[in-house]
Amino acid sequence: MNKELDFLASARRTIEMERDAVDTLLQHLNEDFSKACELALNCNGRVIVTGMGKSGHIGKKMAATLASTGTPSFFVHPGEASHGDLGMITRDDVVIALSNSGETGEVLSILPLIKRMNAPLISITGNPSSTLSRSADANLNVAIESEACPLDLAPTSSTTASLVIGDALAIALLEARGFSAEDFAFSHPGGSLGRRLLLKVSDIMHKGNDVPMVSDKTLLHDALMEVTRKRLGLTTVVNEAGILQGIFTDGDLRRSLDHEVDMKSTPISEVMTRDCTTVESDILAAEALQIMQDKKINALVALDAAGRPVGALNMHDMLKAGVI
Secondary structure (H helix, E strand, O other), X not given: OOOOOOXXXXXXXXXXXXXXXXXXXXXXXXXXXXXXXXXXXXXXXXXXXXXXXXXXXXXXXXXXXXXXXXXXXXXXXXXXXXXXHHHHOOOOOEEEEEEOOOOOHHHHOOHHHHHHOOOOXXXXXXXXXXXXXXXXXXXXXXXXXXXXXXXXXXXXXXXXXXXXXXXXXXXXXXXXXXXXXXXXXXXXXXXXXXXXXXXXXXHHOEOHXXXXXXXXXXXXXXXXXXXXXXXXXXXXXXXXXXXXEEEEEHHHXXXXXXXXXOOOOOEHXXXXXXXXXXXXXOOEHHHHHHHHHHHOOOEEEEEOOOOOEEXXXXXXXXXXXXXX
């Protein structure tokens, strides 16, 4: 082992070489990229991605990115395709085949069958004159000067270039489809973005008997018991018709104590906050969070159309639901 190796210099050299490989992609872009986009946009089936070895790993990521950005796609291993998985490809699909040399045996072996079913073929290769490139309806050239590997053997710059051209294809298709952040969220319901964009206040608020509520004639002492029981840091205050009159919060309690209010004789209506911020239960939780942040408050009450409290939530609920 070479103990004198400058690790930082090695890292800089690798990053610079891979950066140069990406820069070179701009020179290779031509009408074939536009044609590849049109083939994918007009596809009535799925975009099937295939590739061997490191190209296969890039292909899996490419298929995942396409699928999550509005282009239905999945990866098929070319070796497995020759042993039955080719049945996963139909004439309605578009095939993207990755091979830096353009001569990978496992990929070439399934070309005749892809051609026989008349499925459009997009190749991503580092050799525009290769068998794979010449067989494709559109070839995306990812040729590089050399790999970042000092032996010029390990796929490094070439896989980076393939990864970037795959991202470029996915984003071009995303923009062409008018794919929105909400569309993205539907593909990522388990992620933080999905939670932020899809969850509504009604999904996370406390409902029914869990909503802290007292009459406007309730004494302060008894209202405090409701705040303690429901553990949301507030209670709603309603009239005989159940219409919200105000809220009483921990902050109101501190102010009451500062003014030495008699807790056992003072009606809650005298110390509650009347002009409180409320929301409708069908708004997005992310919108409610923004309201809480703008108003510098820690809790919200949700009302129905008649002005009756139907729910309550606080910052802890937002955090627990992953909205924050």
